[in-house]
Amino acid sequence: MITIPSLPDIELEATGGHSINLLKTDGKAVVLYFYPRDNTPGCTLEAQQFRDLHQEFVKVGAVIFGVSRDSLASHEKFKAKYSLPFELVADKDSALCNACGVIKQKTMYGKKVLGIERSTFVADATANVRREWRALKADGHAAEVLEFVRTLCY
Numbered sequence: 001m002i003t004i005p006s007l008p009d010i011e012l013e014a015t016g017g018h019s020i021n022l023l024k025t026d027g028k029a030v031v032l033y034f035y036p037r038d039n040t041p042g043c044t045l046e047a048q049q050f051r052d053l054h055q056e057f058v059k060v061g062a063v064i065f066g067v068s069r070d071s072l073a074s075h076e077k078f079k080a081k082y083s084l085p086f087e088l089v090a091d092k093d094s095a096l097c098n099a100c101g102v103i104k105q106k107t108m109y110g111k112k113v114l115g116i117e118r119s120t121f122v123a124d125a126t127a128n129v130r131r132e133w134r135a136l137k138a139d140g141h142a143a144e145v146l147e148f149v150r151t152l153c154y
Contacts, residue, residue: 004132031122070090097116118135
């Protein structure tokens with residue numbers, strides 16, 4: 001079930017000094033993956049797997065953006081440390097997270113907190129969301145997303 005019909009028209013800061021608007025991606029499909037925090041085990045694994053498949057996503061005409069509520073400085077360090085070839089979006093005020101409905105109540109170390117539910121959205125070249133994954137496991141997810149994107153872009 002798709003809960004958001006299209007990507008929101010929001011402008012956000014991203015790594016590399018970029019300003020990202022998801023509606024302005026030069027006619028490319030968009031892979032928008034939300035993750036809880038930079039440098040945590042699951043988030044690092046997921047980022048590395050998207051990194052390792054990045055050229056395959058590019059070949060089929062897709063652009064990848066990773067999103068968390070970490071600062072731009074944290075994202076820059078995370079991106080450099082793991083040689084990530086795609087931009088990371090700093091959603092510090094949770095505007096994009098809220099628009100996509102990925103903020104959920106979670107339990108961490110016995111305390112209830114609001115945090116990002118690991119989620120991915122794939123939109124076509126016109127920003128219509130074609131598939132979403134929620135509460136997913138990081139390992140192997142990038143490959144699953146690539147398989148779907150291949151069906152969308154060919």
